[in-house]
Amino acid sequence: MVLARKTPTIQDVARHASVSAATVSRVLSSPERVTETTRERVYAAVRDTGYTINQAARSLRLKAARTILMAAPNIGNPFYSTIVDAVIREAAERGYSVLVASRIGDDPNRWLSDYLLSNRADGLLLFDGSLDTNRLHGLRDDGVALPLVAAYDEIPDAKIHSVITDNRLAAKRAIKHLVELGHTEIGHIIGPSRNQSTNERFIGFAEAMQEAGLAVREEWLFPGTYNMESGTAAAEHLLASGKLPTAVFSGNDEMAIGLIHRLRLEGLDCPRDISVVGFDDIAVARFFDPPLTTMRQPREEIGRMATRSLIDIIEGIAPEDEPIHVVLNSDLVIRESTRRAG
Amino acid sequence: MVLARKTPTIQDVARHASVSAATVSRVLSSPERVTETTRERVYAAVRDTGYTINQAARSLRLKAARTILMAAPNIGNPFYSTIVDAVIREAAERGYSVLVASRIGDDPNRWLSDYLLSNRADGLLLFDGSLDTNRLHGLRDDGVALPLVAAYDEIPDAKIHSVITDNRLAAKRAIKHLVELGHTEIGHIIGPSRNQSTNERFIGFAEAMQEAGLAVREEWLFPGTYNMESGTAAAEHLLASGKLPTAVFSGNDEMAIGLIHRLRLEGLDCPRDISVVGFDDIAVARFFDPPLTTMRQPREEIGRMATRSLIDIIEGIAPEDEPIHVVLNSDLVIRESTRRAG
DNA sequence: AGGGGTTGTGTAATCGATTACACGCAGCCA
DNA sequence: TGGCTGCGTGTAATCGATTACACAACCCCT
Structure with missing residues (x-):
């Protein structure tokens, strides 16, 4: 492996391929808009330089972090481990990273907003019904509601998207x-x-x-x-x-x-x-x-569905007007801790 | 709460306080370098506008995301929940966010590098001794070794910082x-x-x-x-x-x-x-x-110590030359699943 | 009064990727 | 041949925060 002196930028790739940075960007995001020969030259340059995109720059320009924030009252509870796993998997499939927050400090509403308003995360997966969602939901960016899906724990507000069990x-x-x-x-x-x-x-x-x-x-x-x-x-x-x-x-x-x-x-x-x-x-x-x-x-399914819904909302795939309300089934599993009375 | 048409930027705050953006930035990062009166005006403007910093812009400029990446072979194992919790808490105290990754796909080395090279995370907390750390450690940015702490699982490489039990x-x-x-x-x-x-x-x-x-x-x-x-x-x-x-x-x-x-x-x-x-x-x-x-x-302590060490390394507080090697004690807890033979 | 130092603030460049707009060139038709 | 269309690429502005450098104002001392 070649030790790069410095992380290569899109400019370095452009120089390598003798094209402009704009063209490199186009090859990477919409290859069909570029001639085959140019495309190949750029791909080769990407390989040669070992280029990886700078997410910070991308986020700044696009106002999107391709990251979701998962918040739970207490991540320390093993109950969440399956869920975290499902969330990460589903998010990864859609090209998203997952930031995890546990309840810290006195004013969770405030620091949760910080995360979201500061462009660190594009949406919130909330596993905690006790937060003031009115306040969270009220946060707006360009007049659009904050992408928020309440999962597992119910939220007493029908306007909020949710994935729960009954x-x-x-x-x-x-x-x-x-x-x-x-x-x-x-x-x-x-x-x-x-x-x-x-x-x-x-x-x-x-x-x-x-x-x-x-x-x-x-x-x-x-x-x-x-x-x-x-x-x-x-x-x-x-x-x-x-x-x-x-x-x-x-x-x-x-x-x-x-x-x-x-x-x-x-x-x-x-x-x-x-x-x-x-x-x-x-x-x-x-x-x-x-x-x-x-x-x-169905913990895994809750995690998967909630993540999928949230990303759909972030990407504008889900309809804006009517809230998503997924209700999953719980099954009674009869084992040996119960038996006939008397 | 005032619904802002658009997330306020440092420029908006500057305009509000009738100072330059540079001054606002200085008030926020090193208040002592600014006159008391100006400082107060800026604080007031921050409150009025509801300003929160844009992390993407900050990361781009500073080449630091104030985020660490925690990677484990299988986050779905409840064993990690205590650790995740400890990591998040410790990181939050130092002003860092935590990205969590689980083992996905065939080439973990590759996507882990992606995370780090793409400026999404400043360092890696690795709970998986099976990864090729030479390769990870070899990744360099400006010729400085990638901040990496191996935790819980041992790594057969004395050059790598580690927090483990014996x-x-x-x-x-x-x-x-x-x-x-x-x-x-x-x-x-x-x-x-x-x-x-x-x-x-x-x-x-x-x-x-x-x-x-x-x-x-x-x-x-x-x-x-x-x-x-x-x-x-x-x-x-x-x-x-x-x-x-x-x-x-x-x-x-x-x-x-x-x-x-x-x-x-x-x-x-x-x-x-x-x-x-x-x-x-x-x-x-x-x-x-x-x-x-x-x-x-001592899972919680492993999580805490590893996080602390990693952030120390990222911030250059820890000495560069000699690797950190923390070895924590395990205690034998005698309960009732063992008894005298025969 | 003038030179040197200090302090506080503004100007402008910078980080890296994206994209609207402009431009050049080829192909086509009249 | 002249003009029109359309395709592929480059130019340059932009996102928001930070900071080197410049400069103005003031103090102090000779």
Whole structure:
């Protein structure tokens, strides 16, 4: 490999091919507009010089960074790893890079805007329903709405493009499964309320309970934080409440795992003494003991679809007027953490 | 919020404050070089216009993107989520953005170079020891070596900056633990050989076995892929080998989980029938049944240190001549998946 | 009062790629 | 042959921020 003294520019390529920089640019972006002979000379020069485009210059000129920003409340949660992977793959296929942001500092709205307004990213993939999207969406550039797709977590604003699963329906499905198994005493570990999806799951839970003619007991509700530790906290709360429910619907698999683990320490077995339904179907779910019954989320598809939609919007392929609303299905995966009551 | 017709530029701010663009730039980058009164006028104008800097223009001029590229063989592995999070946090503190790349396509070397040579990123954080770093490192810009830090996975090149844990030592520690418990028949599930860390763990295993005077039995070795499925495959391999070892050292926790899960299906219990040591101490490890004995990796610290080092190198704070080599400690966390032999 | 130094600000070039516009040349027809 | 069309290429302006250099204003000292 030839060690270039300096990264070659389009001018260097032009000189090499004895054409103007304009021609090089044309060969690279619309080859058909250039004669075959010139084209070949330019291609050869590109190879010889080892030219790679300077994205900064391109972005400046075109006002487009070919980069999307993915923001999540907590990238540290393994739940996102599949999604990040899917987003990166899909974006790469369309020629886009992915910047990742996690929730940092006090005013996420502000620094998210910074990213977008500063021409670092062309659009935002938001996995966090708690942000003030009005404000984000209000940001405008040349009077055009900021390309924004809300994914996974629901956003209470129909004008915003979204790719989600129907959390309420999924929760109802989970409860229905427990009811069908004969459970009547059902608790629920709730996720952090700043996520809209959490609230939807709770509503689904409450509706399903009502439809089954079952009472929602306050002491069998526990506000968790979607990690395993809060599952153990939930277990301790239930233990302290005197009487255990016969089944628990957990807002996600992590909390279900924490719950089952903690109860086992008290000699209580899942599913013998208590049935547990999780949510998400994370990788461990089927290897856990007992393998978890859970509502599977099509995480990869969410990531792919959301990315595809966002890029369509950025590139003006998607219609401007009507918002995209993709709702994907969750599947009930029955394993061994639930069984017939009694 | 005022809807700007167009993103304001430094010129707009200058006009607003009745100064030149140069002065605005100076106020923003070195305020002390400007009179107090002018400074205040400029700050006010920035507020009024809602100015945010155009990074593309800045990058073009300064030949620096204030962005680092993080590359891993498989971002989809939850193992990386903690690391990604740490990297983002540390980078944000230094004013850097993080681009994330996963292994895509056939020639990772090529597209990684593209990123870096095209001025999208100022440096590379590499979590993949299988890449041809000579080639990457050989890439030069103005005759200066490409800022590159290898993290987590080892790189067989002492000239390259690295932040790792001593995998060989950690593996020896794990085996020593099993030997101390009286185990003499020990198997090993190996990770994918393209990772250097995998090979180090294997060497550590082999050395420790030798030091303990124990034989490494071919049929108790299994090449896995670091996911849970390959743990079950390992179980099936061991089952087929006729005689089970009394203990297994697994290259990571995921494979350990898959192994234990699969053996349980045959009525074999861990730790009653077999002891298992994992590696990493992922989040589930302590909630699994049995809670996993494992070599804890300081993932967050790896992410933080690697990022810090990389940015130090980019900014010329770190010494050019001698490579940074940080070796972090792994801790043996004894839980319940290992017990005394016999 | 005049020379030298310091301080603060403006002017203009620069980074590299894109593209509107202009121009030259070939082909075609009258 | 003259004029028209159309194709391929070059010229030069542009995107927005930074900074070397120039210059003006002021202070201080002799």
